[in-house]
Amino acid sequence: MSAKRRHACINGHPIKNTKKTTAIQIAKNMFQLFLKTSKITQKDWESAYRRITSILENFPTKIIRLESYNGFSPELDKKHFDLIMDKGTPNEHISFWGDWMSYTGCITVRFYKNWEKQLELESTGEEVNQDKPITWYPHTPYKDDGSLPISNGIMPVRYHYIDTEGAHYRFALIAIGILLENLFPGRAFMTLWDENEESIDAVINWLEIHFNENFERPLFFDKTRLLETFINEYKNKKEAVCRMANLYRKKHKQNMEFAIKHIGYQPTFEFYAEVLADTSFGTFGFSDILMPWIAVTEDLEASLNLISASKQLLLSDKENERNIEKAAKYDLSYILKDLLGNYILWTPEQREQLEHFYTNKEALETGQEDLFGVMRRMMGYRVDICPIYATEKELFEAFMYHDPKKGAVFKKIIDDWINKNSNKYVDLKQKLEEKQREYEAAKLQPETGEADETMLYRSIKNFIEQYPKHEQFFIEKAIHANPNYIRIDEAMDDLKERVEKIIRSDKHQEYANRVKAFPKDRNINYIRSRIKEIGYSVHPEFERWLDEEQNENTLFHLHFLLALKLYDRDAHFARFRLLWDKGNWEHWQVSAKTRSINWSGEKGILP
Incomplete structure (x- = not known):
């Protein structure tokens, strides 16, 4: 992988195609920022730019810039703490990639001082209607396909979203989003994915102390206030339910609860009947919608009504053969078996006894299962719990009402399940008690390390x-x-030992012998070119240090340090700190000493 291509990666994964706004798997920590550009002037933006700069230059974990990837500049990057580039010119902008303390990063984000430049060089999306709120967007049917949230504004970054998973500068991005929402009320809107309330509170607290003023919570974390900004723009309240679902992607249970309470049961019911009809009966996608609905309503009749309504929607379009075929697959006996399999006949008291088992709680909360949840369910390691409790009589009568021709089938399914699972509760309870005893015994054992x-x-x-x-x-x-930030000496010693171990290995002796014969200038040229190729930032005095270094053994080790494909996180950080401080080279100013090293193997070297 080339250095330029490697720079276009997020934690080792290629950046997604940002030109597409649909059918993209939403990142776990996705950040979006929308601005209503028609209502923001150059003067407005200059004020915002000064405050953005203040946030980035004063953030506790020390925000850093990364512009050293291959092809960016003929010079080595020596100023990654200097966030402002082209200062005092029409192209002045602040650029940042990650933070120094966590040593994590993502894509480079730039904010230009000149508003027109920002829109020209670092923006995407569009403001659909200048007269509508920034939180509004023309109604489009909901598709449960991972589509990105969209809003009535332009994003002042060149990507439709920033995947900040594992990158701690996301807190600085959130601070910028909250700042702009407060500076530009009704003209800025930030969306996030899976950030908790604690993070938002911490960012607001930091902003208030840093700027000595109060800040309102972002709209995305105040659903009631967010809904108020656009609900009157939709004549059909079902479209408002859809808008919330499009903003809070795959948060089905939370969306259903909120919509029923604040928009109304009927528009919420109608919307989710359409969403259910858009899936295929009996699939995970069907359950992703139905199970959260069951969890929210806790009503068997309401759940069967939703299934019935979705089927009728499919049958209503007589000309659509595909929908007619989809409707023909609806089978309530499948739903009955599923509810029984999730222990709908067990009392709440019985289910409370099983709380230490893996359950489907998370799947019910979000309407989406992670891979491990699916595996546990398929392998029988998880106890799926139905949020509804019903007696045998209530269950039979509810299904009979919706499909009276299958009464005998329903009766047999219920009777068979009861007979087959008569001892199931006792068996699971015994397993739980065994697990509890194992847990208590394990607590008494001293933990290694x-x-x-x-x-x-x-x-x-x-x-x-x-x-x-x-x-x-x-x-x-x-x-x-x-x-390793607070144990850097140990981290660098570990890395040095790994390098020496590889040098002494039989596998690399031929290459090591060749490098030992290199003249100083060849070693220095290799070190410089390798730093450029991989994309490291170095100390401002780094090149002078190299030129003045007289110890051939040090240059030999630096050559190997940069040739090795040490891609693990600890080595990456320690290597960076070795390049940053010449004082760390003293270890190599004598010949390598043989020592006992616990080493698990490397991926080799680049010749």
């Missing part, structure tokens, strides 16, 4: 407490992501 973990925990705790209270949330997150 407990002393080291306790020492690391204390070190992290002591380090965090050096910072002001309003910064500690971010420091803690960063240090847990990169503990």
